[in-house]
Amino acid sequence: MPETLSIIVVETDPERAGLITDSLKDTGLYKITVIPETTGLARRIAEINPDIVLIDMASPSRDMLEELTLASGPLERPVAMFVDRADSSATKAAIDAGVSAYVVDGLRADRIKPIMDAAIARFHMVQRMRTELLTTKRALEERKVIDRAKGLLMKARGLDEDAAYALLRKTAMDQGKKVADVAAALVTAAGLLS
Amino acid sequence: MKAGYIPLVDAAPLIIAREIGFAEEEGLALNLQAAPSWAQLRDQLMMGQIEAAHLLFPMPIAAALGLGGFNTRIDILQVLSLNGNSIGVSRELAQRLRAQGFGFDFADARAAGEALKAARSGPLRVGVPFPFSMHAELLHHWFGALGMTAPDDFEMRTVPPPLMAEALGAGEIDAFCVGAPWGSIAVELGAGELLLPGNAIRTNAPEKVLAVRHDWAEAEPRLTRRLMRAVWQATRWLNSESNLLTAAEILSRPKYLDLPAELIERSLTGDLVISPRGEMRHTPNYMTFHAGAASYPWASQAALVAAKLAARMGLAPEKAIPAARAICRTDLYATNLADLGADLPATRDKHEGALSAPTQVDAAQGRVILPADSFFDGWIFDPPSAS
Numbered sequence: 001m002p003e004t005l006s007i008i009v010v011e012t013d014p015e016r017a018g019l020i021t022d023s024l025k026d027t028g029l030y031k032i033t034v035i036p037e038t039t040g041l042a043r044r045i046a047e048i049n050p051d052i053v054l055i056d057m058a059s060p061s062r063d064m065l066e067e068l069t070l071a072s073g074p075l076e077r078p079v080a081m082f083v084d085r086a087d088s089s090a091t092k093a094a095i096d097a098g099v100s101a102y103v104v105d106g107l108r109a110d111r112i113k114p115i116m117d118a119a120i121a122r123f124h125m126v127q128r129m130r131t132e133l134l135t136t137k138r139a140l141e142e143r144k145v146i147d148r149a150k151g152l153l154m155k156a157r158g159l160d161e162d163a164a165y166a167l168l169r170k171t172a173m174d175q176g177k178k179v180a181d182v183a184a185a186l187v188t189a190a191g192l193l194s
Numbered sequence: 195m196k197a198g199y200i201p202l203v204d205a206a207p208l209i210i211a212r213e214i215g216f217a218e219e220e221g222l223a224l225n226l227q228a229a230p231s232w233a234q235l236r237d238q239l240m241m242g243q244i245e246a247a248h249l250l251f252p253m254p255i256a257a258a259l260g261l262g263g264f265n266t267r268i269d270i271l272q273v274l275s276l277n278g279n280s281i282g283v284s285r286e287l288a289q290r291l292r293a294q295g296f297g298f299d300f301a302d303a304r305a306a307g308e309a310l311k312a313a314r315s316g317p318l319r320v321g322v323p324f325p326f327s328m329h330a331e332l333l334h335h336w337f338g339a340l341g342m343t344a345p346d347d348f349e350m351r352t353v354p355p356p357l358m359a360e361a362l363g364a365g366e367i368d369a370f371c372v373g374a375p376w377g378s379i380a381v382e383l384g385a386g387e388l389l390l391p392g393n394a395i396r397t398n399a400p401e402k403v404l405a406v407r408h409d410w411a412e413a414e415p416r417l418t419r420r421l422m423r424a425v426w427q428a429t430r431w432l433n434s435e436s437n438l439l440t441a442a443e444i445l446s447r448p449k450y451l452d453l454p455a456e457l458i459e460r461s462l463t464g465d466l467v468i469s470p471r472g473e474m475r476h477t478p479n480y481m482t483f484h485a486g487a488a489s490y491p492w493a494s495q496a497a498l499v500a501a502k503l504a505a506r507m508g509l510a511p512e513k514a515i516p517a518a519r520a521i522c523r524t525d526l527y528a529t530n531l532a533d534l535g536a537d538l539p540a541t542r543d544k545h546e547g548a549l550s551a552p553t554q555v556d557a558a559q560g561r562v563i564l565p566a567d568s569f570f571d572g573w574i575f576d577p578p579s580a581s
Contacts, residue, residue, distance in 0.1 A: 057231075060230045061354060063232050064353065066233045067352045
């Protein structure tokens with residue numbers, strides 16, 4: 001029975017961190033620690049001395065981990081990036097999913113694989129959720145601006161709602177712009193003039 | 195083609211190549227992507243997700259030495275910028291320096307270094323953006339020349355630039371060396387004060403480079419040519435003072451740096467605010483994009499960094515230096531930029547740090563005037579086995 005692997009997940013958002021740790025727990029018995037991205041990241045990781053560090057590739061803190069790959073002191077353990085020695089399809093999967101893993105040198109591939117598989121699947125999902133959330137947020141904001149612009153036109157020109165929207169759309173088409181951009185310009189201009 | 199960059203002022207040549215239309219003029223559809231970290235940008239380039247990248251000068255050299263990342267050869271097509279870094283200290287350390295009577299002249303590296311040595315208690319903890327960076331190289335040279343050694347006298351820690359001010363405020367580090375505009379941002383946030391510009395340690399240190407995969411450059415000579423020409427013309431445009439205001443406005447856009455244009459302009463013009471009290475210092479040539487054959491990828495510059503890295507990492511210099519010299523594509527520089535009027539030095543090597551005044555050297559055609567370039571302590575690197 002090999003020793004329990006110690007894994008660190010670097011993640012600021014507790015909800016996302018929860019999702020990742022849950023998925024890892026399903027694949028085996030690990031000691032999992034979540035560290036939010038802090039300025040003292042490298043020091044905290046060195047204190048815990050884990051076998052594997054998982055970090056979102058979109059995190060600027062990844063550069064702090066780069067230092068660990070250079071560890072050369074007698075008490076420091078060499079750390080390699082998982083993707084270093086993995087086959088290229090696994091590497092590509094990890095990069096596409098946006099996860100970087102730093103793994104202590106000498107760890108057997110069959111012990112890393114289930115962890116990476118779970119992490120890759122989970123990071124994929126987290127990334128998709130993030131994109132969806134961003135898109136939804138933007139759509140909502142755009143709708144709010146368009147509604148305000150419609151309101152301004154209805155009041156200033158005595159139009160009904162459909163006619164106000166038609167005017168916005170025609171202007172956008174004539175100028176080769178998005179309806180939301182024309183609406184935003186109108187709202188800004190109205191704000192300046194009032 | 196896709197090119198990656200880190201949102202810093204010295205990504206300007208790539209951003210200007212796209213926005214002012216130099217890429218379009220060359221028939222190049224340049225798609226720019228910001229990367230969250232240097233490690234990520236390097237891996238994207240190595241794995242083929244992007245074709246070109248704005249990299250720290252020592253990064254392709256570290257890769258050639260087998261340090262970090264994957265085993266993929268990265269070539270340096272041209273230098274994107276010289277200098278542009280600033281060294282700052284925490285407010286507490288700044289206070290102690292002032293109490294010692296230090297005047298914050300923002301120019302004299304020896305005086306600033308001696309004052310720092312006297313003011314520190316214990317090893318000085320300094321933040322740099324990446325282990326393989328000119329920031330680290332400059333600090334190693336500066337501290338080394340002052341007789342300071344790691345880890346007893348100083349410790350270097352990697353801190354991403356956007357977190358530098360926070361790390362300083364949280365007491366994780368005592369000082370930093372960081373690229374523009376993050377030094378100015380630390381001042382704006384009241385986290386620290388600026389002590390020296392990078393060029394106080396070395397007058398004309400290469401800073402960022404335009405890098406591509408070696409295999410890509412070989413397979414796509416026409417795209418490589420278009421890219422180099424577009425970027426080189428962007429550096430020439432940036433060399434004109436009347437364009438700097440426009441450059442600052444373009445860089446400040448949300449899709450690029452998303453920071454106030456005024457902060458960006460400070461770095462472009464070298465008029466830096468060095469303390470939260472608003473003290474100003476002017477540094478000539480704080481950041482250089484073009485003048486004095488700045489874009490030329492001197493093999494001797496790479497040899498210098500390789501020699502230093504090899505010494506620190508315990509590698510054999512006789513292997514490291516040729517590997518680093520090989521990735522400097524002076525050949526492509528000559529083929530692709532000669533007809534644009536780029537200065538073409540006749541050799542691949544020079545004595546690094548040996549020019550106390552502007553000096554004429556032989557060029558492929560006529561002569562080239564190289565600007566002064568020296569280390570603050572007068573040290574000179576004589577490249578071995580120059581060919």
